[in-house]
Amino acid sequence: xxxxxxxxxxxxxxxxxxxxxxxxxxxxxxxxxxxxxxxxxxxxxxxxxxxxxxxxxxxxxxxxxxxxxxxxxxxxxxxxxxxxxxxxxxxxxxxxxxxxxxxxxxxxxxxxxxxxxxxxxxxxxxxxxxxxxxxxxxxxxxxxxxxxxxxxxxxxxxxxxxxxxxxxxxxxxxxxxxxxxxxxxxxxxxxxxxxxxxxxxxxxxxxxxxxxxxxxxxxxxxxxxxxxxxxxxxxxxxxxxxxxxxxxxxxxxxxxxxxxxxxxxxxxxxxxxxxxxxxxxxxx
Amino acid sequence: xxxxxxxxxxxxxxxxxxxxxxxxxxxxxxxxxxxxxxxxxxxxxxxxxxxxxxxxxxxxxxxxxxxxxxxxxxxxxxxxxxxxxxxxxxxxxxxxxxxxxxxxxxxxxxxxxxxxxxxxxxxxxxxxxxxxxxxxxxxxxxxxxxxxxxxxxxxxxxxxxxxxxxxxxxxxxxxxxxxxxxxxxxxxxxxxxxxxxxxxxxxxxxxxxxxxxxxxxxxxxxxxxxxxxxxxxxxxxxxxxxxxxxxxxxxxxxxxxxxxxxxxxxxxxxxxxxxxxxxxxxxxxxxxxxxxxxxxxxxxxxxxxxxxxxxxxxxxxxxxxxxxxxxxxxxxxxxxxxxxxxxxxxxxxxxx
Amino acid sequence: xxxxxxxxxxxxxxxxxxxxxxxxxxxxxxxxxxxxxxxxxxxxxxxxxxxxxxxxxxxxxxxxxxxxxxxxxxxxxxxxxxxxxxxxxxxxxxxxxxxxxxxxxxxxxxxxxxxxxxxxxxxxxxxxxxxxxxxxxxxxxxxxxxxxxxxxxxxxxxxxxxxxxxxxxxxxxxxxxxxxxxxxxxxxxxxxxxxxxxxxxxxxxxxxxxxxxxxxxxxxxxxxxxxxxxxxxxxxxxxxxxxxxxxxxxxxxxxxxxxxxxxx
Numbered sequence: 001x002x003x004x005x006x007x008x009x010x011x012x013x014x015x016x017x018x019x020x021x022x023x024x025x026x027x028x029x030x031x032x033x034x035x036x037x038x039x040x041x042x043x044x045x046x047x048x049x050x051x052x053x054x055x056x057x058x059x060x061x062x063x064x065x066x067x068x069x070x071x072x073x074x075x076x077x078x079x080x081x082x083x084x085x086x087x088x089x090x091x092x093x094x095x096x097x098x099x100x101x102x103x104x105x106x107x108x109x110x111x112x113x114x115x116x117x118x119x120x121x122x123x124x125x126x127x128x129x130x131x132x133x134x135x136x137x138x139x140x141x142x143x144x145x146x147x148x149x150x151x152x153x154x155x156x157x158x159x160x161x162x163x164x165x166x167x168x169x170x171x172x173x174x175x176x177x178x179x180x181x182x183x184x185x186x187x188x189x190x191x192x193x194x195x196x197x198x199x200x201x202x203x204x205x206x207x208x209x210x211x212x213x214x215x216x217x218x219x220x221x222x223x224x225x226x227x228x229x230x231x232x233x234x235x236x237x238x239x240x241x242x243x244x245x246x247x248x249x250x251x252x253x254x255x256x257x258x259x260x261x262x263x264x265x266x267x268x269x270x271x272x273x274x275x276x277x278x279x280x281x282x283x284x
Numbered sequence: 285x286x287x288x289x290x291x292x293x294x295x296x297x298x299x300x301x302x303x304x305x306x307x308x309x310x311x312x313x314x315x316x317x318x319x320x321x322x323x324x325x326x327x328x329x330x331x332x333x334x335x336x337x338x339x340x341x342x343x344x345x346x347x348x349x350x351x352x353x354x355x356x357x358x359x360x361x362x363x364x365x366x367x368x369x370x371x372x373x374x375x376x377x378x379x380x381x382x383x384x385x386x387x388x389x390x391x392x393x394x395x396x397x398x399x400x401x402x403x404x405x406x407x408x409x410x411x412x413x414x415x416x417x418x419x420x421x422x423x424x425x426x427x428x429x430x431x432x433x434x435x436x437x438x439x440x441x442x443x444x445x446x447x448x449x450x451x452x453x454x455x456x457x458x459x460x461x462x463x464x465x466x467x468x469x470x471x472x473x474x475x476x477x478x479x480x481x482x483x484x485x486x487x488x489x490x491x492x493x494x495x496x497x498x499x500x501x502x503x504x505x506x507x508x509x510x511x512x513x514x515x516x517x518x519x520x521x522x523x524x525x526x527x528x529x530x531x532x533x534x535x536x537x538x539x540x541x542x543x544x545x546x547x548x549x550x551x552x553x554x555x556x557x558x559x560x561x562x563x564x565x566x567x568x569x570x571x572x573x574x575x576x577x578x579x580x581x582x583x584x585x586x587x588x589x590x591x592x593x594x595x596x597x598x599x600x601x602x603x604x605x606x607x608x609x610x611x612x613x614x615x616x617x618x619x620x621x622x623x624x625x626x627x628x629x630x631x632x633x634x635x636x
Numbered sequence: 637x638x639x640x641x642x643x644x645x646x647x648x649x650x651x652x653x654x655x656x657x658x659x660x661x662x663x664x665x666x667x668x669x670x671x672x673x674x675x676x677x678x679x680x681x682x683x684x685x686x687x688x689x690x691x692x693x694x695x696x697x698x699x700x701x702x703x704x705x706x707x708x709x710x711x712x713x714x715x716x717x718x719x720x721x722x723x724x725x726x727x728x729x730x731x732x733x734x735x736x737x738x739x740x741x742x743x744x745x746x747x748x749x750x751x752x753x754x755x756x757x758x759x760x761x762x763x764x765x766x767x768x769x770x771x772x773x774x775x776x777x778x779x780x781x782x783x784x785x786x787x788x789x790x791x792x793x794x795x796x797x798x799x800x801x802x803x804x805x806x807x808x809x810x811x812x813x814x815x816x817x818x819x820x821x822x823x824x825x826x827x828x829x830x831x832x833x834x835x836x837x838x839x840x841x842x843x844x845x846x847x848x849x850x851x852x853x854x855x856x857x858x859x860x861x862x863x864x865x866x867x868x869x870x871x872x873x874x875x876x877x878x879x880x881x882x883x884x885x886x887x888x889x890x891x892x893x894x895x896x897x898x899x900x
Contacts (some may be wrong), residue, residue, distance in 0.1 A: 126665050
């Protein structure tokens with residue numbers, strides 16, 4: 001390569017990379033760095049040249065935040081377990097389906113992702129509200145007198161979150177179900193396995209990686225959520241997400257918000273690390 | 285009721301939405317220990333028949349009998365048949381030994397006996413010592429042996445093989461062909477295998493059924509099929525050939541346009557034109573016997589052991605395979621004389 | 637396939653159907669409720685009419701939020717896909733030092749929760765006095781959309797046969813012409829898919845937007861959220877339906893034009 005060609009190559013590379021690096025720099029790198037910096041900051045706006053662990057100690061010594069953390073984990077685990085249980089049949093059905101509607105049904109299962117979570121949360125408010133679908137139907141069937149408290153509490157926030165995250169679980173499972181194919185089931189059946197044995201010995205073990213990935217995905221999305229917990233929780237549900245939002249936009253205690261966000265990130269990352277270890281152990 | 289080991293009677297499969305059956309009134313039977321090949325082009329229905337015997341597809345009508353028992357009422361997992369799938373269908377999350385043991389596990393065979401039988405099965409397929417390997421660590425040929433071991437360890441009534449050699453490369457194919465045949469002979473298991481490769485069918489099967497469009501065109505030993513094809517389709521499908529139409533002129537003679545009078549080794553029905561076939565390697569150089577023609581070599585391909593020639597005789601081009609030898613060979617443009625003995629001319633549809 | 641008893645098959649179908657209903661319930665309900673005109677949240681709807689829709693169309697705040705979302709979405713869509721294409725070309729077609737770092741940078745936004753990024757964005761935008769501006773929103777949305785556009789364009793790019801580009805070069809095209817006349821048309825599916833995805837993400841984006849928008853610059857989803865904090869007027873259902881229909885329409889139109897499935 002001549003000197004001229006090499007130089008052109010470098011200018012070209014610059015042209016190709018610069019816009020992207022600039023954009024991602026401002027919209028991702030800078031915020032992440034600033035976030036880290038702000039969590040140690042002494043000034044209310046997150047800048048300044050003071051360094052302190054005040055915010056972190058504030059969080060770690062306040063029993064309120066411990067409860068919030070516990071509640072967040074609890075929320076994440078519950079949502080993950082149920083979302084996976086409810087999504088598994090659909091994912092299994094779609095992965096093994098040979099009907100011509102398979103494409104449409106798959107699109108239908110994933111389509112909810114096209115809508116904003118606000119919209120779907122609103123739908124749940126209507127369904128679970130005191131005068132919503134479920135309560136109205138139950139009262140109309142005279143099965144209950146007073147409305148069941150399904151909304152404005154942890155229960156409502158959980159149910160709504162489960163449904164909202166199900167498409168993610170389905171997607172994760174579908175891509176993880178790669179090793180399943182009908183010939184394996186046929187081979188097992190020919191060797192004498194009945195339907196139950198085929199499921200427990202072949203289908204379940206082979207779909208496990210997909211299930212674990214889905215559980216992880218739902219868990220991390222659930223612990224980072226705040227829109228659904230806030231709207232469905234009626235102000236009674238406290239998770240890390242709602243607290244971060246509260247501190248950042250209402251109380252305007254940015255260093256605290258930053259510290260909380262960093263802790264959320266740490267929680268998030270450690271879960272992913274554990275997941276990768278578990279997956280590696282499973283493969284071996 | 286016949287006393288054959290396996291009988292397939294008037295088997296039909298028509299898929300909904302289709303006006304033409306995929307399998308159209310197929311009959312055949314098998315003696316114990318016999319290996320039958322279902323041979324035909326893709327789409328002829330051979331795999332559908334295999335899957336119906338396995339129970340994976342329900343026939344539209346017809347019967348499948350095994351040891352005198354009608355299989356219709358028996359679900360797949362109770363038929364005690366072994367099946368080797370085209371893609372082997374080995375369980376990826378189990379080791380070799382676990383794969384092979386699976387059928388025994390389903391039958392409640394106790395652990396010690398299982399281990400013993402698995403070991404013997406692996407010995408049989410020359411995979412001794414591979415028990416603890418993962419499936420992903422096996423080569424294609426080894427995976428196939430594992431699949432065979434898995435289906436034989438359960439001592440099945442019937443062994444079904446779906447295009448067993450098509451996923452292997454040429455060299456492995458020859459090796460496995462001999463092995464599968466030898467294993468089947470040694471264990472004495474009755475077997476049906478499906479293939480589109482005539483070499484496989486001719487070399488492995490006791491009998492073969494040539495199929496086309498859902499029907500069996502002819503069923504017989506490899507020799508019978510090759511030398512006495514019942515229909516033009518069979519003659520064309522198995523081996524290459526030169527086809528002629530002959531107007532009968534005598535008990536064993538016919539007039540072929542452009543070639544003159546042909547004498548064959550069997551009686552020709554006098555009431556219609558005969559379809560005759562001469563395989564390319566049945567020609568010899570030189571003028572001998574009643575069937576001799578002269579022609580010009582228009583094309584030749586040297587293949588080491590064989591010389592493939594196109595010889596123009598009149599308006600016709602004959603395809604000829606000659607063995608090569610160290611001396612002079614025919615060349616392009618040369619005039620040659622070819623002969624074929626009457627016994628080597630096949631009458632299509634003749635009774636043997 | 638293996639036969640099952642009719643009862644088991646029926647039970648399985650029934651289970652799947654119920655699960656699908658659960659999955660789609662909120663969207664269905666939103667549609668139904670949008671035809672109610674009462675001022676409070678209740679079910680079933682009493683009166684069926686387009687009253688809520690009309691009210692929505694007359695609501696200044698909603699309408700301006702709608703146009704803002706549409707405009708921002710379009711800008712983000714185009715911007716993200718343009719930047720993404722350039723990045724993709726660099727990563728796929730060239731080798732350079734720091735390639736690993738750039739690759740990581742492109743994937744990183746996928747693994748950071750939006751809410752964490754949101755706090756950081758608040759801090760950065762505040763420092764540059766961009767909190768109350770459209771530029772701020774565009775910047776914020778670019779961060780979460782560029783990884784997607786890079787991905788779709790890369791997938792398209794990798795399926796382009798290099799030899800076609802080489803043939804163009806051999807026949808006299810300059811590298812720029814090769815890109816413009818050969819490569820670009822061939823990666824059109826990836827570009828369109830990327831642009832659409834970026835648009836949809838921006839259009840529906842709520843989490844980050846809630847941190848950085850003000851009343852003046854509110855987007856449609858944030859407008860809906862704010863409204864929901866105080867009331868559950870079915871008007872919001874009508875507005876939500878609009879949101880849903882636009883998203884679906886965009887996908888359907890693009891699918892018809894280029895067959896989205898090929899590019900994703």
